[in-house]
Amino acid sequence: MIGPDDVGGVHIKYLYHCRRQLWLYLRGIRPEHLSATVQLGEAVHDTSYTRNTPVDLGAAKLDFIDGQHWVHEVKSSTRTTPADQAQGRHYCHRLYLVGIDAQGTVLHYPKTRRTQRHPYTPEAADQALADIADVLAVATASTSPDRLTRTACRGCSFTDYCWTE
Amino acid sequence: MPAAARTYWLTSPCRIRRKDESLIIERDNADNVHIPVTDVRDIVACAETDLNTAVVSLLNRHRINVHLLSYYGDYAGSLLTSDTSTSGETVLAQARAAQDPQAGLAIARSIVDACAFNVRRVVDRKLLTRPYAVLQASVKTSTNQAQLMGAEGTFRRSAWEVMDTKLPDWLQLAGRSRRPPKNVGNAFISYVNGITYARVLTAVRLTPLHSGIAFLHGTMERQRHSLVLDLSEMFKPLMAERLLLRMSRRNQLKEHHFDRDTNQAMLSDAGRKLVVQTVRDEFAVTVAHRSLNRNVAYDELLYLEALALTRHCLEGTTYKPFRIWW
Ligand code: SF4
Numbered sequence: 001m002i003g004p005d006d007v008g009g010v011h012i013k014y015l016y017h018c019r020r021q022l023w024l025y026l027r028g029i030r031p032e033h034l035s036a037t038v039q040l041g042e043a044v045h046d047t048s049y050t051r052n053t054p055v056d057l058g059a060a061k062l063d064f065i066d067g068q069h070w071v072h073e074v075k076s077s078t079r080t081t082p083a084d085q086a087q088g089r090h091y092c093h094r095l096y097l098v099g100i101d102a103q104g105t106v107l108h109y110p111k112t113r114r115t116q117r118h119p120y121t122p123e124a125a126d127q128a129l130a131d132i133a134d135v136l137a138v139a140t141a142s143t144s145p146d147r148l149t150r151t152a153c154r155g156c157s158f159t160d161y162c163w164t165e
Numbered sequence: 166m167p168a169a170a171r172t173y174w175l176t177s178p179c180r181i182r183r184k185d186e187s188l189i190i191e192r193d194n195a196d197n198v199h200i201p202v203t204d205v206r207d208i209v210a211c212a213e214t215d216l217n218t219a220v221v222s223l224l225n226r227h228r229i230n231v232h233l234l235s236y237y238g239d240y241a242g243s244l245l246t247s248d249t250s251t252s253g254e255t256v257l258a259q260a261r262a263a264q265d266p267q268a269g270l271a272i273a274r275s276i277v278d279a280c281a282f283n284v285r286r287v288v289d290r291k292l293l294t295r296p297y298a299v300l301q302a303s304v305k306t307s308t309n310q311a312q313l314m315g316a317e318g319t320f321r322r323s324a325w326e327v328m329d330t331k332l333p334d335w336l337q338l339a340g341r342s343r344r345p346p347k348n349v350g351n352a353f354i355s356y357v358n359g360i361t362y363a364r365v366l367t368a369v370r371l372t373p374l375h376s377g378i379a380f381l382h383g384t385m386e387r388q389r390h391s392l393v394l395d396l397s398e399m400f401k402p403l404m405a406e407r408l409l410l411r412m413s414r415r416n417q418l419k420e421h422h423f424d425r426d427t428n429q430a431m432l433s434d435a436g437r438k439l440v441v442q443t444v445r446d447e448f449a450v451t452v453a454h455r456s457l458n459r460n461v462a463y464d465e466l467l468y469l470e471a472l473a474l475t476r477h478c479l480e481g482t483t484y485k486p487f488r489i490w491w
Contacts, residue, residue, distance in 0.1 A: 001254075027479060028252020028373030144480045161476065164469045165456040165485070 001026065001139045004132050011135045012090045016083035020145040021158050022138050029161055069101060070117075074108045080116050086131055092120040093128035170206035172367075172464075174445050176438045178213040183220045202227050207367045209360065210234065211441050212434075230370060232363035236431075239344060240359035243366060255373035259478040263378050272477070272484060273381040273395075274304050277317045279486035280398040284324045286489045287407040289331070296323035310381060328406065332413050335420065345429035350409065352423060352430040353440065357405035358397070360444050365397045366390055368467040372475045396470055399487040403463065408443060417443075452491050 002011075014022035064072050071091045075084055088105025095102040104119035118124070138145070147153065147162050156162075179192045188205065190198040202223055208231045216231070224231065225246045235241035262268045281300045285293040296319075303316035321341070329337040338350040346352040369376045369392060379391030381398070412418045422436030432440060451460040454469075461469065470487050477484035 024479075027254045029255075029475065029479075030373075160457065160469060161472050163456055164454075164473055164476075 007132045007135045009087045009090055012086050012131055013083045015131060015135050016086050018148055019138050020147060022135065023141060023144050024158060026139050069103045071102055071105045072108060073105060074110065078109060078111045080107055085118050088118055089124050089128045090131060093125060170204060172206055173208045174441055175208065175210045175214055176212055176441050181214065181216040181220050183223050205229050209363055211437055230367055234359050239355060240362050251375055252373035255475060255479055256375045259374055259378050262478045263380055269380050273310055273313050276381050276395055276398055276486050277313050278304055279488050280317065281320045282488050283399055283402040284406060287402050288324050289327050292327045293324060296320050313381060331410060336413050336418065347429060349423040349425060349430045352432055353409050354405045356432055356440055357408060357444055358401050361400050361404045362393060362397050364464060365400065365467050366393045368471045369393055371468060372471045374471060374475055400467060403489060404444060404447060408447060
């Protein structure tokens with residue numbers, strides 16, 4: 001299905017948010033095209049930090065890297081989540097693979113004007129590898145993981161798919 | 166469905182041109198309209214429409230489909246963007262379900278039942294009690310698609326007879342006729358069915374399903390999107406039969422809404438505008454959805470239906486085709 005090199009930031013994000021979401025995403029369920037919340041996310045991208053060009057790393061896309069090799073990620077949410085951090089970690093790993101010693105991630109939350117730094121430590125590097133292995137394990141599972149609870153699904157753009165009867 | 170992007174309905178002859186990232190709709194005797202392309206989900210062209218390569222490539226990039234309804238009111242075809250959402254694994258699962266004699270037939274049966282249920286619901290519950298019971302019995306014993314279609318046909322004929330008793334003489338169907346519709350009632354039904362088909366096609370294209378692999382209709386039948394034919398079944402009565410009865414009851418349809426000669430009929434320009442307007446408004450009507458806990462528009466029901474079928478193919482959840490529940 002997919003190999004380690006195909007694992008991108010979205011896969012990592014979904015892995016942390018909901019394994020079922022990752023499983024479905026890998027099978028072409030992409031309701032994020034339709035979701036108003038995601039469109040909002042894209043609007044945030046377009047309007048903030050326009051000076052910096054996104055860097056394309058194949059399966060991973062990141063917002064920009066500064067001169068000190070910190071990866072900057074712009075988030076449309078207000079609070080940081082484990083998924084955001086995992087995504088940042090993944091980008092650092094990717095950069096490392098192409099020979100760039102990333103220092104870590106800076107997560108930007110324009111809505112609350114906060115930033116958060118997460119250094120890329122050896123432990124983080126191990127975790128980044130473990131995350132990729134986890135994504136591949138979900139990918140090859142023959143049946144779909146169960147739904148989260150109805151309340152945990154609130155705000156997920158897959159709700160229409162998962163909860164329509 | 167996206168909040169920002171909308172369906173655009175073109176009801177008078179026009180030309181679509183491209184200017185940078187927007188579409189310009191040019192009409193005779195009317196001002197040009199500029200539409201930012203991000204505002205468009207899809208376009209239903211109900212009147213003669215010209216467009217060129219520049220427009221097509223812009224539409225393609227933004228995954229916007231254009232549905233063309235012919236002058237005579239039939240669905241003529243669609244300009245579909247080359248980029249679809251189909252996914253290999255989902256299409257394989259769909260094909261497996263369609264090929265499995267038991268699973269495939271079960272879906273086809275439930276579609277026919279749901280369709281008849283909806284027809285009965287909008288036409289006349291009481292008068293169609295018996296035909297519906299007959300249909301359910303033959304659905305149970307049917308072992309292939311042709312028998313199911315036959316059973317549906319029989320039920321439909323009873324339903325049209327009952328419909329005729331509720332329509333004024335000039336709107337009566339006297340049996341279903343297509344290509345061309347023989348009378349104004351049939352012209353109305355054909356036109357609304359064409360629009361419904363186009364809306365379902367848009368919905369299916371948003372899912373990873375393949376529009377050509379079907380359960381009730383023959384797969385790839387006549388080069389058409391057979392799955393769209395399957396899924397349209399349940400929604401046609403909600404739109405066509407229901408609106409015909411309603412518009413007739415309210416005296417909204419007039420003779421000048423149709424052009425007719427001895428053996429065929431079609432909507433006139435005025436009629437087309439009125440019908441498109443009505444159908445468009447109807448697709449925007451919302452109902453409380455029971456499991457999603459929110460209001461959904463009729464238009465969205467089509468998409469949810471396609472999602473439910475996706476889920477059935479991919480995860481084996483039971484597929485219960487759409488029944489009018491309100
Ligand atoms: S709706 Fe719930 S179960 Fe479905 S993908 Fe989202 S979080 Fe997971």
